[in-house]
Amino acid sequence: MAQSGSTRYSGTGDPARSLALLWRTAERSARKGRTDLSVDGIVRAAIEVADSEGIGALSMRRVAEQLGVGTMSLYTHVPGKGELLDVMQDTVFGETARPDLTGQPWRARLEQVARENHALYLRHPWLLQIATNRPVLGPNMIAKYDYELRAVDGIGLTQVEMDSVITLVVGFVHGAARVSVDSAQAERDTGMTDERWWQAHQPFLARMSDPDTYPVAAAVGAAAGAEHNSAINPDHAFEFGLQRVLDGIEVLVQRRATE
Structure with a gap:
């Protein structure tokens, strides 16, 4: 899957048109055009392109090719790429499972x-290549945010702290997921697994990491490399980091309980 290093931004389309598409308040397919096209179909095709080829390959023309239609026929339903990107994000936000965790500890939630x-x-x-500091205000995003906030509702935090905790957790996940994606991408692009890379480079790293000059780096690097058989283990990094983030949140929860 091709990846582009450039960052995209949510909310770059026309606000009124994006919101109309997100909430389907003005179905553009009602206008004259191909009856076999719809906003949902175009969005599904766009997601397929982004999943298989990367966000850098996404364009109205490429989506039209995916659907086997002319590019101009898409504009009857979607005004442009900016609005399409917003609806793509909101659509996949609807995929997250939201089981009823009533009665479960907040850490589990x-x-x-x-x-x-x-x-x-x-x-x-x-999704990792889209800056979301200007969030998509669609129904799935809002439902997802509401569900996530309920994970920390009623545990003694202020409303601002509740929002900050969710931002912290999701931000950590964003970084951890990027490590996993970059690792998988490196293997696809180079044909070499992290394990093979480590096995090829470890002897040289051992010689360069002079324990007299770099005593801590030499010892810790050797221990971590032996444990993971690579420079980094994305799964371990995610699991370890998640528990430490939750530990930090627990300190805040306990502090609020004593105030």
Whole structure:
């Protein structure tokens, strides 16, 4: 799967048109055009292109090719690439499982949030290339946000702290997922697994990491390399990091309980 290093931004389309598409308040397919096309069909095709070829390959022309139609026929339903990107994001946000975790400890609920976001990024790596500081205000995004907030509802945090905790957890997952995606991408592009890379480079690294000059790096690097048989293990990094993030949140929860 091809990847582009450039960052895309959500919310770059016309706000009114994006919101109309996201909430389907003005179905553009009602206008004259191909009756076999719809917003949902175009969005599904766009997601397929991004999943298989990367976000850099996404264009109205490429989506039209995927559907086997002329490019101009898409504009009857979707005004442009910016609006399409917003609806793509909101559509995949609807994939996260949201089981009823009533009665479960807040840590278990936050783990559910973290693991669902992690799985979502691995299914759709192109999400990692979209800056979401201007979030898509679609129905699936809002439903997802509401569900995630309920993981920390009623545990003594302020509303701002609840939002900050979700931002912290999802932000950690974003970084961890990027490590996993980059590792998989490196293997596809080079034909070499992380394990093989480590086996080829470890003897040289051992010689260069002079324990007299770099005593801590030499010892820790050797121990971590022996444990993971690579420079980094993305799965371990995710599991270890998630528990440490939750540990930090637990300190805040306990502090609020004593105030």
